[in-house]
Amino acid sequence: MSLKMDKSKELFEEAKKYLVGGVNSPVRYFKPYPFFVKKAKDCYLYDVDGNCYIDYCLAYGPMVLGHANEKIVEAVKKQLELGSAYGCPTEKEIILAKEVVKRVPCAEMVRFVNSGTEATMSAIRLARGVTGRKKIIKFDGAYHGAHDYVLVKSGSGALTHGHPNSPGIPEETTKNTILVPFNDEDAVKRAINENKDEIACVIVEPVMGNVGCILPKEGYLKFLREIAEENDILLIFDEVITGFRLAKGGAQEYFDVVPDIATLGKILGGGFPIGAIVGKREIMENFSPLGAIYQAGTFNGNPISITAGIATLEQLDDKFYKETSRTAKILADALRELADKYNIKAKVYNIASMFQIYFNDKDVVNYEIAKQSDVNKFMKYFWGLLERGVFVPPSQFECCFTSIKHDDEVIDKTINAMEDVFRSLE
Ligand code: PLP
Missing domain, CATH: 3.90.1150.10 (Aspartate Aminotransferase, domain 1)
Structure with a gap:
C-alpha cells in the first residue's frame, strides 16, 4: 500500500x-x-x-x-446554547415539518424519529396497523435499515459482509416478508395473487442505493402505485437516500408517483441523526397519541437535528x-x-x-x-x-x-x- x-x-x-x-x-x-x-x-x-x-x-x-457547512454549524452552535434535548415540543419541529410537507408530495403529516431504521420500522407497523394485514413485500437487495422485518436478502453492509440474512432474527418474524426481484412486474403480480388480502404494504427504494445504484425501469414505480391501489395495499417509498436528493420533493416528485407513506432520513438531518415517517393525514393519524399504533422516542424531534435540518433544507x-x-x-x-x-x-x-x-x-x-x-x-x-x-x-x-x-x-x-x-x- x-x-x-x-x-x-x-x-x-x-x-x-x-x-x-x-x-x-x-x-x-x-x-x-x-x-x-x-x-x-x-x-x-x-x-x-x-x-x-x-x-x-x-x-x-x-x-x-x-x-x-457554515450555516448549519452556526445554527447548531446557537441551538446548543439553548439546550440539546427537552422531552417537550418545540416551535422548530413545526418549522421543519411544514418545510417537509411543502416539498414532499405524499407528506400531509410528519413524525420525526432518529434514524432511517426507526422510520421504516414504524412505517411498516403503521401500514400493518392501518390495514390489519401482516405481510409485506420487499425487494431483493433493498436495505431499509437494520431492524428485523426487513433484514432479509438485504443490501448495504449486510451484503458486503456476506450476511444478507442476519442470524438472530426469528423466522416467525420474517415469514411475513415476501421477497421479489426489483424491476419485475410479474413477480409482484404473483406475490399479490398468492397472498390475496394479506399484504399490508409494498416497501421500495425508488432508486436502489444499497446494491450500488439500480434505476427503476420506465413505468415500474407507476405500476407499483397502480397494483397497490387495486389491492388496497399501502405503497411505502423508502426515500432515506432519495429524499430531497432527486428533487426537492425526492423520488416521488422526480418520477411523479405519489406513495401513501414515505420514510426520510440522511439529508433531512444535515449531518445529525434523524429520520421521519410522512404520509397522508388519514394514515398518519393512526400513530399515537391520536391513534393506537405506538411510536415514540426520547430523542424524536431532537432540537439539534431539527435545527440542522432547517438550515439544510433552506440551502437546497x-x-x-x-x-x-x-x-x-x-x-x-x-x-x-x-x-x-x-x-x-x-x-x-x-x-x-x-x-x-x-x-x-x-x-x-x-x-x-x-x-x-x-x-x-x-x-x-x-x-x-x-x-x-x-x-x-x-x-x-x-x-x-x-x-x-x-x-x-x-x-x-x-x-x-x-x-x-x-x-x-x-
Ligand atoms: N433506508 C435506506 C434506503 C437506507 O439507505 C438506509 C441507510 O443507509 C436506511 C433506510 C437506514 O437508515 P439509518 O442508517 O439512518 O438507520
Whole structure:
C-alpha cells in the first residue's frame, strides 16, 4: 500500500480492543483497516495520518452541502446554547415539518424519529396497523435499515459482509416478508395473487442505493402505485437516500408517483441523526397519541437535528439540484468513457447526485445481477482511488454521491485519478 496509514493502523488495533471489529457500523470496515478521520470540510475528509481525500461517500449520503457547512454549524452552535434535548415540543419541529410537507408530495403529516431504521420500522407497523394485514413485500437487495422485518436478502453492509440474512432474527418474524426481484412486474403480480388480502404494504427504494445504484425501469414505480391501489395495499417509498436528493420533493416528485407513506432520513438531518415517517393525514393519524399504533422516542424531534435540518433544507435551492446532478453526470460519463478506452467490462448508472460503477457486462437491473459483478476488481478500483486521494464507499453495494462543494476542479482531479486507476486495472 502506497498510502501512509500508520496512525490509522495503530488506532484500529486499539479500537478493536473495545469496539466490535474496531468500528460502530460494519460499512465502515474494509480490509486491512479503515482510515481514521480527524476532520472534514467541504468535499474533503482529512485522516489522522495527514492524508486528504475527495469524499464521494459523504457519510453514506447526508452531507450534500459538504462537511461543516457554515450555516448549519452556526445554527447548531446557537441551538446548543439553548439546550440539546427537552422531552417537550418545540416551535422548530413545526418549522421543519411544514418545510417537509411543502416539498414532499405524499407528506400531509410528519413524525420525526432518529434514524432511517426507526422510520421504516414504524412505517411498516403503521401500514400493518392501518390495514390489519401482516405481510409485506420487499425487494431483493433493498436495505431499509437494520431492524428485523426487513433484514432479509438485504443490501448495504449486510451484503458486503456476506450476511444478507442476519442470524438472530426469528423466522416467525420474517415469514411475513415476501421477497421479489426489483424491476419485475410479474413477480409482484404473483406475490399479490398468492397472498390475496394479506399484504399490508409494498416497501421500495425508488432508486436502489444499497446494491450500488439500480434505476427503476420506465413505468415500474407507476405500476407499483397502480397494483397497490387495486389491492388496497399501502405503497411505502423508502426515500432515506432519495429524499430531497432527486428533487426537492425526492423520488416521488422526480418520477411523479405519489406513495401513501414515505420514510426520510440522511439529508433531512444535515449531518445529525434523524429520520421521519410522512404520509397522508388519514394514515398518519393512526400513530399515537391520536391513534393506537405506538411510536415514540426520547430523542424524536431532537432540537439539534431539527435545527440542522432547517438550515439544510433552506440551502437546497434550484442551483443545488442543477449542480450536484451536473457533476455526478460528468463523473458517470467519464467512467463509461474510461471503461471503453481501457477495454474494461463495466456498467455505470447515474441519477441526480447518485452514481455507481459495476464491473459487470450485464445490465444491472436487480440484486441477482448486481451480485454477479466483479467485487475484487471493485476493491482494486476503490484502493486505486484512495491511494490517489479519492474516497468512494468501500463496497460495490453502496452508492457514490456528489455535494455542492464538488466543483469543476475537484471533478477534473477525480477523473484524472480514475484514469490512472483504469490504466492499472487493464
Ligand atoms: N433506508 C435506506 C434506503 C437506507 O439507505 C438506509 C441507510 O443507509 C436506511 C433506510 C437506514 O437508515 P439509518 O442508517 O439512518 O438507520
